[in-house]
Amino acid sequence: MTSTINKSEQNKIPEKSEASPYPPLEGSEVMTWTVKAMPQITPRINLALGSITLIPLSIIIYGCCWADLAGKQNSYLDAGVVWLCMWLFFWRVVFHQKTVYHYRATEQGIEEKYYLHYPKHFRTFFKGFAIVFLVIVLCLIAVDPVFIWMLAGPGGMAIMASKSLITWENKITYGYFTWDRPNWIFIDRKRNMIVIKRRHNPSIPTDENYLCFELYLQKGQLDKVLSIVKTYAPANIEYEEGHWSDKVEIADMRSHLQEQGSP
Known part of the structure; x- marks a missing residue:
């Protein structure tokens, strides 16, 4: 569930705001947006x-x-x-508190910062x-x-x-990814979100291998952001549509079976 926020809420950030530990992404700025959404539970x-x-x-x-x-x-x-x-x-x-997400898309990738909406x-x-x-x-x-x-x-x-x-x-969390990393895009139209993900590859180090970046979008914004993703993401990337909550449940079940030693 997502909702738009007005300018006063957009500028309302935690009192103790630390600078991003990552350098700004290079390239021209393609799009920015702010949305208030509830993370997947x-x-x-x-x-x-x-x-x-x-x-x-x-x-x-x-x-x-x-x-x-x-x-x-x-x-x-x-x-x-x-x-x-x-x-x-x-x-x-x-x-069940909502989170405020700030996104900035450039020609190099997408960066975000988010914090709880208190x-x-x-x-x-x-x-x-x-x-x-x-x-x-x-x-x-x-x-x-x-x-x-x-x-x-x-x-x-x-x-x-x-x-x-x-x-x-109420701490601010930062994150980003570059367009060369993802190889799987999941689209959840019901929740109005796009998940940028990288499937596991055992030949790549763990810190470079893992990627699961959730883009929460405003109403009517999904197709516009999806067109940006298709423009800058690798041409051979895989796209899938469905309910992201179902994917999370399957992943939880698989990890539980692995912990129990099941095949």
């Missing part, structure tokens, strides 16, 4: 994130069904509800959110020492995540 990732909600749900169910026997029903219900709400917040706001005050919000979460955990442990066992599992991981939020910065 596969169903497998959503399934993993959604399964974590089973932990607070189990606490809520335990509080409703069995904790009343010990007179601690409200404590378990409160802990489960707070945990569930916080995780749903992280799932929606953090993991308002400037979100850094302060994340710090406050993390502090409040830590205070809630300490209060729950003070009310009922049984909750200290949470620190040995998911609760401890949540606290570590909260600490990372306190020092969080």
Whole structure:
């Protein structure tokens, strides 16, 4: 899912902006564009994130069904509800947050820079959110020492995540490729994106072999960018159309089988 952004959003970049570590691409500038899009999140990732909600749900169910026997029903219900709400917040706001992409196409290749689309005050919000979460955990442990066992599992991981939020910065990431590298172009018209990729060649070093460059496009821009790709990419390059999410799922399954030692 992509959307265009206005000039005020286009110029809104993180406060601490570092210069690109790569030299500017040579050649005449062919096209530039900026788009706000959500990176590919596969169903497998959503399934993993959604399964974590089973932990607070189990606490809520335990509080409703069995904790009343010990007179601690409200404590378990409160802990489960707070945990569930916080995780749903992280799932929606953090993991499903859109990214702002800036692209610049030249006769030599395409370069990009991208960063998460968060308002400037979100850094302060994340710090406050993390502090409040830590205070809630300490209060729950003070009310009922049984909750200290949470620190040995998911609760401890949540606290570590909260600490990372306190020092969080919206960093800018840079990347580029030159037209001589790709040998496979994948076109996803449904998601309005073009993937510039290089198939694996065992005779080439790894750092030169790998290439997977996703171009997120504005509405109605796909054919224009595709014509630029066809103009400057190698003549023998392979083109394919379909759903990129399906390709990502197949790649994930293949890597999983390789890890398991399957043929």
